[in-house]
Amino acid sequence: MKPTRKVPALLTKGLLTAWLSIAVMTAETKALAETLTEHQQLALEIFRQLVETDTTHSTGDTGIAAQKMADRLVAEGFPEQDVRVLVNAPGKGNLIARFRSPDPVLKPVLFLAHIDVVEADPADWSFDPFIFREQAEHFYGRGTLDDKDEAAIHIANLIWMKRHKYAPNRDIIVALTADEEGGPENGVQFLLAEYPELVDAAFVINEGGGGAIVNGKYVTNNVQTAEKVYQSFTLEVTNPGGHSSRPREDNAIYQLAAALTRIGGHRFPFALNETTRAMFAASAATLPSELAKQIPGLLKSPPDEDAIAYLEQESYGALFRTTCVATQLQAGHAENALPQRAQATVNCRILPGTAPDDVQKTLSRVVADQQVSITPVQPATPSEPSPLVEHVMEPIRQITEDMWPGAAVVPSMSTGATDGLFFRNAGTPVYGVSGIFYAVGENRAHGRDERILKRSFFDGLEFLFRLTTAYTSSTDDAPDPTRL
Numbered sequence: 001m002k003p004t005r006k007v008p009a010l011l012t013k014g015l016l017t018a019w020l021s022i023a024v025m026t027a028e029t030k031a032l033a034e035t036l037t038e039h040q041q042l043a044l045e046i047f048r049q050l051v052e053t054d055t056t057h058s059t060g061d062t063g064i065a066a067q068k069m070a071d072r073l074v075a076e077g078f079p080e081q082d083v084r085v086l087v088n089a090p091g092k093g094n095l096i097a098r099f100r101s102p103d104p105v106l107k108p109v110l111f112l113a114h115i116d117v118v119e120a121d122p123a124d125w126s127f128d129p130f131i132f133r134e135q136a137e138h139f140y141g142r143g144t145l146d147d148k149d150e151a152a153i154h155i156a157n158l159i160w161m162k163r164h165k166y167a168p169n170r171d172i173i174v175a176l177t178a179d180e181e182g183g184p185e186n187g188v189q190f191l192l193a194e195y196p197e198l199v200d201a202a203f204v205i206n207e208g209g210g211g212a213i214v215n216g217k218y219v220t221n222n223v224q225t226a227e228k229v230y231q232s233f234t235l236e237v238t239n240p241g242g243h244s245s246r247p248r249e250d251n252a253i254y255q256l257a258a259a260l261t262r263i264g265g266h267r268f269p270f271a272l273n274e275t276t277r278a279m280f281a282a283s284a285a286t287l288p289s290e291l292a293k294q295i296p297g298l299l300k301s302p303p304d305e306d307a308i309a310y311l312e313q314e315s316y317g318a319l320f321r322t323t324c325v326a327t328q329l330q331a332g333h334a335e336n337a338l339p340q341r342a343q344a345t346v347n348c349r350i351l352p353g354t355a356p357d358d359v360q361k362t363l364s365r366v367v368a369d370q371q372v373s374i375t376p377v378q379p380a381t382p383s384e385p386s387p388l389v390e391h392v393m394e395p396i397r398q399i400t401e402d403m404w405p406g407a408a409v410v411p412s413m414s415t416g417a418t419d420g421l422f423f424r425n426a427g428t429p430v431y432g433v434s435g436i437f438y439a440v441g442e443n444r445a446h447g448r449d450e451r452i453l454k455r456s457f458f459d460g461l462e463f464l465f466r467l468t469t470a471y472t473s474s475t476d477d478a479p480d481p482t483r484l
């Protein structure tokens, strides 16, 4: 453990005052309008503008949102060459903004948020998803939780630091990107391939974290350090077919169905890594007591089989096993013909550290039928867990303790994927952390009437501001591989 230090150490006096006033404001839940600080008002204005800019794949344009943010930064005095809007396809634009250090001693830190959003059909919503709405304790609109909240916060913080003439000791990069939500033109892949020098950083702060509120209590602030690897396989059986009035011994549909049934019955081996071990150890506080009781058995070596079975049945299995599940099926060409072809998609979520090739071999062994071909739908992007290093984790713990005393900082592994995987695959560690808390069980990301707690948005603003300044004002002289 390194000695405790003040976070942030190099704040100017004006900045510190503003920053303390935020802390006071967020501790209260007064009527919003009169109580907002200038920093909060700025963030809210940007948030509203982003939510009201349609960035869906079908009708939106992330380039327009990126340009609006770029215009704000240039208007605040950022040099134009440090604010780049890079378009990778029609309707797909990305922003890269750089806040320069006058005297960089460390490699940059990069703050990443995607600005595309999942489709939102107004007919499904209680109100227009592209009109930002304040109601009671929440802000509503598509993207309020995923991920325009963080995009707005990063831009507001850049502007706030600029206005207060903050002098970081390393460059701060903000990247707002396209097509994280499964669109065809992923902005992070594009930037890493075409502009690697613009996104070259010691580490990346991304979405994927967030905090848990249980019965009104702030329990954990999660730091996503690992993601499962996404890989789909196509299973296919072909057959000469024939007239259905004269069935053959062999049948492509039966053969494929038998293969899928065998996969359905297979369990990949149990495994924990540094992140999931820490995650289970710390999550006991947020779990119902029956579940929490099982955790010590799970962490034992060898683990307790009953504990594994109990947690599996409560759907925690995906956190300690690779999973493969049939998701699509297609077979036959006519009602009165024997099928000539039967095809299924099996979607796997692979534990980091397991080779996708090995999963394919396991599937072949489990299927045990040479006539069932198994091929990857697309190459997987492996994503090594990011190490739990002190120069990243310690400021997170300190600020968390300061803002939400008693809340634990918990490393986490996502069973889904974010854009973090492309950076991890390129060798840059990624930490998903936001300080934005949610009531457990209340996640409307991708769903209808998406919303975020007002208080959580402003808490996230403060948390990420303090984290940004902590990472860029460190006087830490411990050996650090990220030093320039």
Ligand SMILES: [Zn+2]
Binding pocket: 114, 146, 147, 180, 207
């Ligand atoms: Zn997202």
